[in-house]
Amino acid sequence: MKGSEALLEALRDRGVEVVFGYPGGAIMPLYDALLGCGIRHVLVRHEQAAAFAADGYARVSGRPGVCIATSGPGATNLVTGIANAFLDSVPMVAITGQVSTPLMGTDAFQEVDIFGITLPIVKHSYVVRHIEELPRIVHEAWDIAASGRPGPVLIDLPKNMAAGEAHGAARVHEPRPPPARAEEALLARAAAMIAAAERPVLYAGGGIGIGRAVQAFRDFVAESGIPVVSTLKGLGSVPTDEALFLGMMGMHGTRAANTAVQSSDLLVVVGARFDDRATGKLDGFAPDARVIHLDIDPAEIGKLRRADLALAGDLSHSLAALAGLAQRPRIAAWRRHCLRLKAEHAFRYDAPGEGVYAPELLRRLSVAADGEATLTCDVGQHQMWVAQHCLIRRPERHLSSGGLGAMGYGLPAAIGAQLADPTRTAIAVSGDGSIMINIQELATLKRYGLPVKVLLIDNQSLGMVRQWQELFFERRFSEVDLSDNPDFAEVARSFGIDALTIDSRGQVDEAVDALLHHQGPLLVHCRIDPAANVWPLVPPGHTNATMLEESLQ
Amino acid sequence: MNRTIEVGLTHAEGAIVRTLGLIERRGFVVNAVETLQDPHGGPLLLRVEVGSRGRPFDVLVRQILRLFDVRHALLVEPQAGQRLVC
Numbered sequence: 001m002k003g004s005e006a007l008l009e010a011l012r013d014r015g016v017e018v019v020f021g022y023p024g025g026a027i028m029p030l031y032d033a034l035l036g037c038g039i040r041h042v043l044v045r046h047e048q049a050a051a052f053a054a055d056g057y058a059r060v061s062g063r064p065g066v067c068i069a070t071s072g073p074g075a076t077n078l079v080t081g082i083a084n085a086f087l088d089s090v091p092m093v094a095i096t097g098q099v100s101t102p103l104m105g106t107d108a109f110q111e112v113d114i115f116g117i118t119l120p121i122v123k124h125s126y127v128v129r130h131i132e133e134l135p136r137i138v139h140e141a142w143d144i145a146a147s148g149r150p151g152p153v154l155i156d157l158p159k160n161m162a163a164g165e166a167h168g169a170a171r172v173h174e175p176r177p178p179p180a181r182a183e184e185a186l187l188a189r190a191a192a193m194i195a196a197a198e199r200p201v202l203y204a205g206g207g208i209g210i211g212r213a214v215q216a217f218r219d220f221v222a223e224s225g226i227p228v229v230s231t232l233k234g235l236g237s238v239p240t241d242e243a244l245f246l247g248m249m250g251m252h253g254t255r256a257a258n259t260a261v262q263s264s265d266l267l268v269v270v271g272a273r274f275d276d277r278a279t280g281k282l283d284g285f286a287p288d289a290r291v292i293h294l295d296i297d298p299a300e301i302g303k304l305r306r307a308d309l310a311l312a313g314d315l316s317h318s319l320a321a322l323a324g325l326a327q328r329p330r331i332a333a334w335r336r337h338c339l340r341l342k343a344e345h346a347f348r349y350d351a352p353g354e355g356v357y358a359p360e361l362l363r364r365l366s367v368a369a370d371g372e373a374t375l376t377c378d379v380g381q382h383q384m385w386v387a388q389h390c391l392i393r394r395p396e397r398h399l400s401s402g403g404l405g406a407m408g409y410g411l412p413a414a415i416g417a418q419l420a421d422p423t424r425t426a427i428a429v430s431g432d433g434s435i436m437i438n439i440q441e442l443a444t445l446k447r448y449g450l451p452v453k454v455l456l457i458d459n460q461s462l463g464m465v466r467q468w469q470e471l472f473f474e475r476r477f478s479e480v481d482l483s484d485n486p487d488f489a490e491v492a493r494s495f496g497i498d499a500l501t502i503d504s505r506g507q508v509d510e511a512v513d514a515l516l517h518h519q520g521p522l523l524v525h526c527r528i529d530p531a532a533n534v535w536p537l538v539p540p541g542h543t544n545a546t547m548l549e550e551s552l553q
Numbered sequence: 554m555n556r557t558i559e560v561g562l563t564h565a566e567g568a569i570v571r572t573l574g575l576i577e578r579r580g581f582v583v584n585a586v587e588t589l590q591d592p593h594g595g596p597l598l599l600r601v602e603v604g605s606r607g608r609p610f611d612v613l614v615r616q617i618l619r620l621f622d623v624r625h626a627l628l629v630e631p632q633a634g635q636r637l638v639c
Binding site (some may be wrong): 115116119120123124125126127129144283288298299302303439 | 566567570571575576589609611612614615616618619621622
């Protein structure tokens, strides 16, 4: 058996059905073995999209996504997608071609040290040096990617390792140990802290979805009655229309969420890492709160905020144990206060004018879908509007590049999401800046007939940068004007994708209906006011108590 | 402030570079490094004198422990006058 066949056999053993990639010289033996091997290969049009699609596939399926590229530029084009998976803890196996081992280190054609380049952004990585080790490496890579705090694993495959014949038995890999569990004594202490709290808040992070701990978290919310806030990636941990959910916290969070956190006396932090976009100025974050920190990753405990009590281990176990141990805290007055904040500072959708108001469009779209569509986002103002205004029922139905903030994520992630769950509509919400980063993937939609929908919110600028230049750089607008954009509907049609353009409020119903019911792929090009900003906003370097509102500008 | 961290590593490609890179990326300074080969085939022993401008060493040790090739990692108790050889 050739090395490439052994690699694919190991992937099949792990149940891999779909991989995303782009062929080239050094990876040709693997592409040769792919023919007829039973694994579906999705040909993207740029390797970055292969990594993002694998990421989207993984987030929806809960299993590692697999992406493949050749050596040199193919491998370096994967880097942004690998970094995205690393920062958002997404399980991924990335396979790169490499020049043959005798040529490695000689600056051969299309040779780069992708192993070295990716060291800081992978959970682990391998250079295959012996063909016989390939099955062990693939199985080990899979387990590493998926276990504990998930992440990307790179396998760099020299051409002669892929093309050569395997001789001798492979070393059997050792399965990863089951996740650790928090100690009973610590759980009991945490339960006591929760029962004694007067102003507790649950701070939900992306680890809840990644750790498949959603039900355990919801049970704990129901049991404890504690108000909930979330990070960007924690959205959907409870449905965003759940009564106790106060909204996203942080830079573009709700006033209710930020105010509740700032005045809390106990934060129960679940699967979150005190990201600066969530906490604002860290030394002024929740100044009176004690912290119980639950995380699968012990290295997150105390990294940025000291935990008064750390529960390192499997989230489902810890939450279930706490739900059984903790007495319901007596916080009726606090809960009423939080809900009053939520009502008083609820978003309004009665913006003046006849133009499309993006927050209202997004809200109506997600409500019309009843939170059942998978929304993927690019990065910028539209990303924050999705987070603020969309009905999100589960974390895996809201895919956003949280840690890396990678423009270009949305469309390829939607491709991965659509393939992971063909029964559910995947809608990529993008901006006119972001869409151009990976617009070539419209060709992938056409090639495979994927019914992905693209909602392109066009403000003819790099809107978030423009907003910051307006607010924090004295309106000195520098290289943000995109008024020379192409006609996006015509671009889509040139790829063979149906498209429509809207620019007035009266067309929103038509657009929502098309996004949810059109057969096959569709791009809806939505022109909005170029001056629209995202509110509220915590200015950089300030605490979350300092929130700018539109009316103050 | 300087502390010494002892790391046990499997003999795997990139294990040392990965560990030292992590230390620097996490905002610490690598002041000195010493490697010791276990004559009995045990893990490669890496001792690193690390400098910090206020970041906690215990968090760094936990970050090192996440690396797949790391068998153990611990802070060595400081002893007066002892320094590693570069």
